[in-house]
Amino acid sequence: MKRKIFTPRPDWQIEHHNIGFDYFNLPSADGSIYWSEGMAYEFTLQQIEQLEDAANELHQMCLHVVGDLILRGNYPDYFQLPNAAIPHIEQSWRENSAMLYGRFDFAYNGSQIKMLEYNADTPTGLLExxxxxxxxxxxxxxxxxxxxFNSIHEDLIKRWKTILPRGSHLHFAACQEAGREDWGNLEYLMDTAYQANLQVSExxxxxxxxxxxxxxxxxxRPIQNLFKLYPWEWIFEEAFAAHLSPRTQWIEPCWKMLLSNKAILVELWKRYPQHPLLLETHAFDPQQQPRTGKWVKKPILAREGANIHLLENGQDMGAASGSFYFDDYDKSGYVVQKWVDTPLFAGQLPTLGLWMVGHHCAGLSIREDCYDIIGNDAHFAAHYFVE
Structure with missing residues (x-):
């Protein structure tokens, strides 16, 4: 894996606007912008195959854990699931309600892969x-x-065709006050559904x-099918929850609540201890004997690197660089995950995103920053591989 510098393309800003990627110039903390035009990461074909295989294996491991939890009806307290959600989680799983997509975040040094988390309910960064x-x-x-490594667009169109019959009406929704990135992702997904011969509205x-x-x-008009770029845990805090019924098909399905919760990292480690793709992870208990070494404390329900602290030998070293604090993410508990070093490239730390479409890995994206945590204003970097 190498970080390479290139001459910026002529009119690259216009190219972004032409595809609806009009948030490419969102400001970053270092004074630059979200899209990094003059650089990219280079991989070998062997590295790409390694990453693809890892994402597919981890996805199947996650599905196994979810299926086992639902089969036993045993949801550990550290998931903090609303009681009202459990019947819907179980019903959507047993009905094999289809998932559309998700994104693993990996730490990678060119040979060793470690799963950081699974953004399984509302991942963004898709259009880019x-x-x-x-x-x-x-x-x-x-x-x-x-x-x-990128068949995301074609695979999304194919996936829609397996989820809904041709001509079905599909509504797309996000929070009214969400930023341009969320709405840009929503509109892109609408376009893929339209290309799959679905009727769409927003x-x-x-x-x-x-x-x-x-x-x-x-x-x-009745909403028969709804794609929501909106977390399930918020739905169960609002009036929607009282009216959930089979009359509306939700995408992503409710069983994704188990995958998008960082408590899944605890369950993965319990079932696959010492697995080479996993980092040791436990539910955070402030009364527990301090753990030796370096760890990160993550909220089980959070986004964009919020509320992450570094722990060393049981001492809270404060917020990790690049993280920020948000009250709502402090309500549902935390996990502690073993720290992993990632390589530094020209002062930047990359995190790899491996995109699942359906149950197969379809592509790779990279976010990088000078901070330990990849937050909302980290840079997006293109990639390629050579044989």
Whole structure:
């Protein structure tokens, strides 16, 4: 794995705007912007195959854990699941309700892979991972025998066709006050569904109504199928939860609550101790004997690197660099995960995102930053591999 510098493409900003990637220039803490145009990470084909195999193996391990939890009806307290959610989790699993996509975050040094977490419910960064970096590799010059691990766009279209019959109406929703990144991802997913011959429409979660029998949109049309870029745990804090029924198919399905919760990392370690792809992870208990060595304390329900602290030999060393604090993410408990070093490239620490579409890995994306934690304003970097 190498970090390479390239000449920026002519009119690359226009290229981004043309595909709806109009948030490429969101500001970063170091004074630059979200998209890193003049650089990319280079891999070998063997490394790409290693990463792909790891993501597929981890996904199957996760599904096994979820299936086992549901079969036994045993949900450890550290998942902090709302009681009202459990019947819906179990029903959606038993009905084999289809998932669309997810993203693993990996630490990688060119040979050793360690899973950091699984963004299984509301991952973003999809448009840049699928279309924007593919355009980059098509247009950049000076790389012989290049390719990119990226079939995300085509695989999303194929996946929609397996989830819903041709011509089905699918609503897409996100929080009204969500940023441009969330709405850009939502609109991109709408486009892939449209290319899969589905009828699509968009609304905010706040504008979903209830007519006494069905969820409805602003035109009072029943919402039969809903993709929501909105966390399940928020749904169970709101009025939606009282009206959940089989009349609406939710994407992602409710069983994804178990995968998107960082407590799944604890269960993975219990079932696969010392697995080479896993980092040792335990539920955080402030009364427990301090653990030796370096650890990170992560909230079980959080996004964009929030509320992460470093622990050394049981001492809280404070917030990890790049993390921030948000009250809501402090409510549901924490896990502690063994620290893993990642290689430094020109002052940047990369985290690899491995994208699952359905049950197969479909591509790779990279976020990098000078901080320990990849937060909301970290940089997106394209990648390629050479044979």
């Amino acid at each position: 991972a699928s279309v924007a970096q593919w355009l980059w590799i098509e247009q950049v010059s000076g790389i012989a025998n290049r390719d990119q 609304l905010s979660m706040e504008n979903i109504g209830w007519d006494g029998n069905n969820f409805v949109d602003l035109k009072q």
